[in-house]
Amino acid sequence: MKSTTLTRKQEICITAARLFKQKGYSAVTMRDLAAEVGVKAASLYNHIASKEEILNEVIVNIAESFTEGIQGIRLADTKVAEKLEAVIAQHVHLTADNPYGMASLNNDWMHLGEGKEKYLALRSAYEQHFREIIKKGKAQNVLKDIDEEVILFSTLGTLRNLYLWIPKKADLQRSKLIDSLCETLLNGVKTT
């Protein structure tokens, strides 16, 4: 395993993720993908077993990163406010590192085959960790008494859409974006 050279399989998966973001998994053909990689369609099958395997590679690794990350944040010996900021920062970093994969994660997971259950379990676990952080925040009076599901899905809604506009704001620095998002999501946009 070299660190600076991509294997052919990795190259295929990265190229595929970019195409999946543009047109969605179902509309991307193996011939589209092959042309983009620079080989014939049949040659792809020397590196991957099926189209579905590519989707699995693209989605499951990211999903694992998210779930492992938030678990660490939840269990860490930090204040709730810091945990919330860490969750936001994690989303920015993972999304900026792989905006194409995030598109598949959000929109194409239903086309997973065997891997679908694993993905759904990871997503449930992620949401549950997030919910526990929110519950703790409400119990400590750090968070307002707003419906926990509204807080969860409102915040997640913003974070899950980052993949759509992070690529458009290439000039935006991560740390500045994280600060702005923390302020917006945690303290709101209105003056007090």
Add this chain to the structure above:
Amino acid sequence: MKSTTLTRKQEICITAARLFKQKGYSAVTMRDLAAEVGVKAASLYNHIASKEEILNEVIVNIAESFTEGIQGIRLADTKVAEKLEAVIAQHVHLTADNPYGMASLNNDWMHLGEGKEKYLALRSAYEQHFREIIKKGKAQNVLKDIDEEVILFSTLGTLRNLYLWIPKKADLQRSKLIDSLCETLLNGVKTT
């Protein structure tokens, strides 16, 4: 035009929108759709010209509602804070009325043919109206001095994801949801 009876074309488009949300436009075949409607695939073509026309019907009407709505909100003789609340309320109402169509609007617009330019124009106009409201809010010191694009896309991110969880919270009353979202998006989730 009867108001209580759906035309066959409307029935086809509504059924299609539901399937598009489940699997995405590209993965839904005309035979899937026909089976759900209860006819043979060839019979669909007595009511619609093509698969693409169905997508156009599903997406463009909603996009027009959003853009016309926010234009009215922007031009109304109301305070900025009320305008922001009205934008949130509009999203809740339009999404609750048609959660399936919202999925296509968000995820399948790239498969529009002729209608794509119109859709993109409507979306740009929508975002521009929203931006102007935000600018006004910042000028009047109603909104904090946060990057305007962050406010825009953070708020829109949450609102554009409503279609995913409104159907799961059938018990949630619209007015209560609107109140919670206004509080969360405008004033934040943290106690002060």
Add this chain to the structure above:
DNA sequence: CCTACCGATCGGTAGG
């Protein structure tokens, strides 16, 4: 990595 090819299925049409 390629050429050649396969069965299945796609969106859509002809004709009644």
Add this chain to the structure above:
DNA sequence: CCTACCGATCGGTAGG
């Protein structure tokens, strides 16, 4: 509304 059908293209395999 149906049966019958079409050319194109799909994901994938055989064999070198």
